[in-house]
Amino acid sequence: MDLKAGLWQQQSLKLAMTQELTQAIALLQYSAQELTAFLENKALENPLLQVENKNIQPINPLIDRNRRKKYNNKNTENEWIEQIAAKSSTTEDQLINQLTLHKYSSRQLKVIKYLIENLDVNGYLASEPSEISEFLGVPLELVDECIIVIQTLEPAGIGARNLQECLVIQIERKNLADHLALTILSDYFVPFAEKKWKHIAKELQIPIQKIQEVFDTVQQLNPRPGSRLEQENASYIIPDAIVERFEGGYSVRLCNDSIPKISFNDQYYQKLTSTQDSQVGRFLQEKVQDYHWIMKSIEQRKETLTRVVSKIVEKQSCFFEKGREYLVPMTMKEVAAELEIHESTVSRAVKEKYVQTPIGTFSLKSFFTSTIQTVSNENTSSSQVKNAIASLIETENKQNPFSDQEIVEVLKTSQGIVVSRRTVAKYRDQLGIASSSKRKRFD
Template identity: 55%
Template structure:
């Protein structure tokens, strides 16, 4: 049964299947599961998140009866922040539900995660962009690419061979080598041109910081470089740039245009930055609605954005709706 524990600590087998496999009763297997759930760390052996949290709550030296009841009997409503329904059902105040929520936040939804020893994945930038206060330098870091070499001695030895198959094999491989080298050079050249154009168009970003990213599309770059938009897309796909403000995916420098009240344009990323800032500074007891954010962006920043767009950007930022952000103190 221990072998049925996944990397997060959850029991990933059906009790009746385990019982059938070992020719034991389901009741006996359930007793073994409870034994397993009594091990450290608390929450190990749970079959789902609800059970995982409940197992941890029951390990507390000072038991929290309300928290246990909420997780055991009202978990779905609690998770969806339908707290008024939960408070009414249990005849408690909303601030008590808030206290339970804060307590649940301290629990570990992945109790076995600390045992994982996966190696950290580090991003190696493809482009290095530096600013010395006066000018930019853009260099392509291609050390991570596999090194390709051509065995000239082998080629010379067999190129004069009279056997037609050998001669054809040698010629085809020489042509393949030249094609690969041309492709790599073309890739490097395209990436360099696109990177230089990004620096040219996004100068304020590289000098002042991410908050100064301006609207820019791949088509705009493609038109100026006189190449196809798909070429730009392929050039920046899964590529990263090391900048004075950290390492960024090259795709992140492209964003849609948002109109402003002053007839100038701003980028969707700037709008997202402002949404994040407004929500971070809001009164959590009276969180801002999407419509209120629309009004504040227009009034304070001159950004003209619809309520639906605010909701979409908020979702992309992983920010909950106002009703789910509300705190009851």
């Protein structure tokens, strides 16, 4: 082995991730809201970058007062819902407001409020009563009494310590006098949940159809009572692109209404260039270059996004014409190859972006599905296979539901779709459909 020291020259090519390239990549994956926030932050750093938000217009109070008054009177009836102020109320407030406070001592109220603050998002008590008793320095009996108080509040099941107790509280609250349901939930909860009903029926000496009736009742209960107390503001999706239908096909345009207008602050630039300070000169040169890079990155983003959406529309024309069940197989690698760009560029272009179409607004990522083999020469998409599985299970005999292997055979013989049993199980789980043993009914 030659281990002599020496000097050699070697020529190689490397891709250097410059700050400008990193910025261009970041802008591509930004949604419209993220891009707006980025530009507003850049405007604070770069005095040569002017950001004008299109949704904010200056108002002259002397000229526009009468115009606004006339407009508001005209549109009050049509836009009244937009003028309603959203009232926010916490879970704690909603529960405390149900209590008759003067009925409880200050000590009890202290424990009750602490218990309410320790409810998780499902409405369950997150801490053990013994831990609460020790932390607050109060008797365990007082904690148990206060837990019962909370469990009398609405919605039924709030303050339960687990799913079993939550369901029992709701059965009792319904005042159904359903002793069988209470017995099964209290004494046979695990085998009941696992649908090991034959053992329960034998021990209780009842027909298995009675257990099916209890199961149907339990299905109507709410396992997450805390979710009814959650108040979320309505979220609105702002599409990044719009697909419009015309006589000859479809057109694609970017939705730039939510993105602020960018301009160069020439007045500020001219004012500073008149100075002879070298540091000011370097500062201006840096900020001018930064401005041009941002403008170039935005244009590249527009061009790439337009090309990707146009290619999606071209390849998914059946989807736009006939509906969701006609989504054809399409991968990011395939689109990237046809556009002659890298697959990661396509991935960034569609990340967290939406497109508005004549049949609804969709995530760009939802158009990409894997290819599933069929017995014919044509392929189908994973989305179509999921729809086929869901449709098959919906129409099955519930007393003798299809197993995953039987679904494999039916898909192959009736629709020519070739999938494995493992794939069926995976897609069924993604659709939130239980296994055949848990779908079986006994009536």
